[in-house]
Amino acid sequence: MSQLPWHSQLQQTLTERKAAGLYRRTRLRDGEQGVEVVLDGRKMLSFSSNDYLGFAAHPALKKAFIESLDQEGVGSGAAHLLTGHSRYHHQLEEALAEFTGQQRVLLFSTGYMANIGVIDGLLGKTDVVVQDKLNHASLLDGGRLSEAQQLRYPHAAMALLHQRLHTAANSRNKLIVSDGVFSMDGDIAPLPEIMDLAEQHKAGVLIDDAHGLGVLGQNGGGVIEHFGLTQQKPILVGTFGKAFGTAGAFVAADEVVIETLVQQARSFIYTTAQPPAIAAATLASLKLVQQETWRRDKLQQLIKQFRDGADQLGLPLMPSQTAIQPLLIGDDKKAFKLGQDLEQHGILVGIIRPPTVPKNTARLRITLSAAHDAEHIDKLLGALEASYGH
Numbered sequence: 241m242s243q244l245p246w247h248s249q250l251q252q253t254l255t256e257r258k259a260a261g262l263y264r265r266t267r268l269r270d271g272e273q274g275v276e277v278v279l280d281g282r283k284m285l286s287f288s289s290n291d292y293l294g295f296a297a298h299p300a301l302k303k304a305f306i307e308s309l310d311q312e313g314v315g316s317g318a319a320h321l322l323t324g325h326s327r328y329h330h331q332l333e334e335a336l337a338e339f340t341g342q343q344r345v346l347l348f349s350t351g352y353m354a355n356i357g358v359i360d361g362l363l364g365k366t367d368v369v370v371q372d373k374l375n376h377a378s379l380l381d382g383g384r385l386s387e388a389q390q391l392r393y394p395h396a397a398m399a400l401l402h403q404r405l406h407t408a409a410n411s412r413n414k415l416i417v418s419d420g421v422f423s424m425d426g427d428i429a430p431l432p433e434i435m436d437l438a439e440q441h442k443a444g445v446l447i448d449d450a451h452g453l454g455v456l457g458q459n460g461g462g463v464i465e466h467f468g469l470t471q472q473k474p475i476l477v478g479t480f481g482k483a484f485g486t487a488g489a490f491v492a493a494d495e496v497v498i499e500t501l502v503q504q505a506r507s508f509i510y511t512t513a514q515p516p517a518i519a520a521a522t523l524a525s526l527k528l529v530q531q532e533t534w535r536r537d538k539l540q541q542l543i544k545q546f547r548d549g550a551d552q553l554g555l556p557l558m559p560s561q562t563a564i565q566p567l568l569i570g571d572d573k574k575a576f577k578l579g580q581d582l583e584q585h586g587i588l589v590g591i592i593r594p595p596t597v598p599k600n601t602a603r604l605r606i607t608l609s610a611a612h613d614a615e616h617i618d619k620l621l622g623a624l625e626a627s628y629g630h
């Protein structure tokens with residue numbers, strides 16, 4: 241048995257965390273991700289995945305995955321810059337460049353790594369990164385890892401972003417960073433205003449659209465398509481573990497930015513490329529994301545059904561037009577209890593507490609998917625009616 245000299249300190253922190261109702265724990269899923277999941281041996285109706293279009297267990301993705309296994313084997317066996325970059329990775333980068341309308345795309349093994357790599361890779365000591373306070377942890381970590389000065393602005397507060405940029409006027413390079421769709425709130429970043437401020441202050445913009453890609457825009461182009469940006473586009477991070485139903489991530493930008501990342505992004509350089517089969521399955525998924533527009537239409541109908549129903553019940557909906565529909569509860573223990581009560585009704589939702597969200601803003605993170613049907617939303621609303629306020 242190994243034991244650290246500060247074992248008792250660690251134990252105490254764990255005990256305190258548990259007492260505060262902030263303990264996290266992994267749960268065991270059997271079988272596929274989907275509308276119904278078996279978690280810790282119990283079958284539940286799930287509103288707790290990021291599989292927004294219902295692709296995680298789609299037959300076309302499975303087929304592409306299996307076929308590529310026969311040709312390429314399982315492991316990529318090396319980093320992209322050595323011998324790990326397969327033809328499937330290459331094809332996926334090309335297809336994503338076309339999909340996003342950007343010059344070039346670079347794959348990363350996870351979204352977390354893409355975010356730390358892109359910020360650390362593009363900024364140095366004399367630079368400034370300006371981030372929305374509710375940005376995903378990986379973006380904030382990217383800012384910390386880079387040697388740039390990191391400033392933050394209150395959520396979506398454009399006047400304060402302007403002020404921060406003003407403060408940073410004498411820095412060499414400035415990068416504004418924002419989630420496209422905020423992962424715990426579901427709201428959409430004010431991208432046109434961000435782009436205007438960037439132009440005014442000669443700053444760059446990086447958008448992490450993990451939760452918007454595939455969901456927003458006629459073709460699933462995410463927040464950039466949602467706002468109809470065609471000329472000046474931000475650097476884009478997209479992830480595959482959500483609407484695309486697979487795993488991994490990419491950065492889309494112009495040639496010089498991507499080439500800089502190839503040379504400097506340590507989380508790209510020093511890691512094993514994803515298995516080629518994941519790239520093959522993602523290629524299949526990218527086709528469906530573009531072709532099956534009905535999935536986005538259906539998802540929007542379900543979102544409307546849920547919001548109308550929740551409104552009638554007087555539930556504390558947050559302002560969101562996306563697949564992420566949180567209910568703001570506030571108190572950590574109350575949120576936990578409500579989540580547990582819903583499980584008693586066979587309904588699974590995310591229970592989100594600090595430090596994932598700010599103090600006193602614990603919430604139930606309800607996520608909808610094109611794989612749900614109207615009757616599933618009715619069941620969810622019924623369980624919420626029975627549990628909320630009791």
Ligand code: PMP
Binds near residue numbers: 351376423451487489
């Ligand atoms: N960005 C956002 C906004 C996310 O929500 C997540 C995942 N929760 C990530 C990045 C990280 O992506 P990945 O899961 O591929 O590491």
